[in-house]
Amino acid sequence: MNEKHREENTVLRSMDSSGTFRVFLGDLTKMVEELRQINDSTPTATAVLGRTAAAASLMGMMQQDDSDRLTLTISGGGPAGKITAVATGSGNVKAYMTNPTVDLPLNEKGKLNVGGAVGTDGFITVVRDMGMGDPYVGQCPLVSGEIAEDVTKYFSASEQQSTAVALGVLVDVDYSVKEAGGLIVQVLPDPAEDVLRELEAKIGKLKSLTALMEESEDIYDLHKKIFGGIPMKIETKTHPELKCDCSRERMERALISIGKKDLKEIIDEDGEAELVCHFCRSHYRFTKEELEKLLVQI
Ligand SMILES: [Zn+2]
Known part of the structure; x- marks a missing residue:
């Protein structure tokens, strides 16, 4: 550059x-x-x-x-x-x-x-x-x-x-x-x-x-x-910037939005989840316990 x-x-x-x-x-x-x-x-x-x-x-x-x-x-x-x-x-x-x-x-x-x-x-x-x-x-x-x-x-x-x-x-x-x-x-x-x-x-x-x-x-x-x-x-x-607005809260909402059945399937089969923001490629990991907490919110 x-x-x-x-x-x-x-x-x-x-x-x-x-x-x-x-x-x-x-x-x-x-x-x-x-x-x-x-x-x-x-x-x-x-x-x-x-x-x-x-x-x-x-x-x-x-x-x-x-x-x-x-x-x-x-x-x-x-x-x-x-x-x-x-x-x-x-x-x-x-x-x-x-x-x-x-x-x-x-x-x-x-x-x-x-x-x-x-x-x-x-x-x-x-x-x-x-x-x-x-x-x-x-x-x-x-x-x-x-x-x-x-x-x-x-x-x-x-x-x-x-x-x-x-x-x-x-x-x-x-x-x-x-x-x-x-x-x-x-x-x-x-x-x-x-x-x-x-x-x-x-x-x-x-x-x-x-x-x-x-x-x-x-x-x-x-x-x-x-x-x-x-x-x-x-x-x-x-001075504009390259700036992503993704967050852990957003990713939690995305997991909740897939519905009870699919989220339960992830918990049972994978025991964890990793989501990647397709804009900035940030990784968000969710443990089994964290996913179970989300599951009760649905
Ligand atoms: Zn992002």
Whole structure:
């Protein structure tokens, strides 16, 4: 991993001074490297999972409250399986994919074959849960399985939002994550036409996000490399993290939810239970006595 990213993930929220567009720009190298280590993922899988987690983190930050939950699911029928990332309002993320060992040859452009691993026979689904009432669910068919294009399409089709999305994961020769980040640019109502034209020209000839990250000193420098020339106002700088919300209590509830008959069967046949969180891979062990205590609660 590049030295400059070791400390923390960083996301800048900004807006141009005419109020034409808003920006979420994140260096999420640390987050994606942690995901790689937890999943022991192949480079292709690291790119799949990292792009999805980066998108979810930035989309999560578009929510009103920190307690709001955004769940991004990509399911395209490819060998990567299903990819799920859950983000809070502050951009903290937990993420997993069915098959982190998926490995494909590079695509015709010499890049990690994310689209081939994800597939295009399926949907991108976004669930926004504000903690009360029914959650909002938006879904649209996958375009390429490359994730950034799919998220862009999702915003235009499901939320009628004109959005540009770039997601990048650069894997080093030792398979660690060298650079990973995301950029979401959203056009706001009543845009200034000249600013919009300038923005489109800039976005149109933008290099890959990870190439720009490699050339940048820090997130401010990266922001300047992308939007330099357009008057911009940075609103917030935050530090989202890879963070799981699993707990022993949750695992107890999961054991209780399987029902009296099945729990009794585990006690009689195995005499103990071990549950693994599929997001962070934490192990939770339950002894026979502990399981029997749960059994009387059903
Ligand atoms: Zn967990």
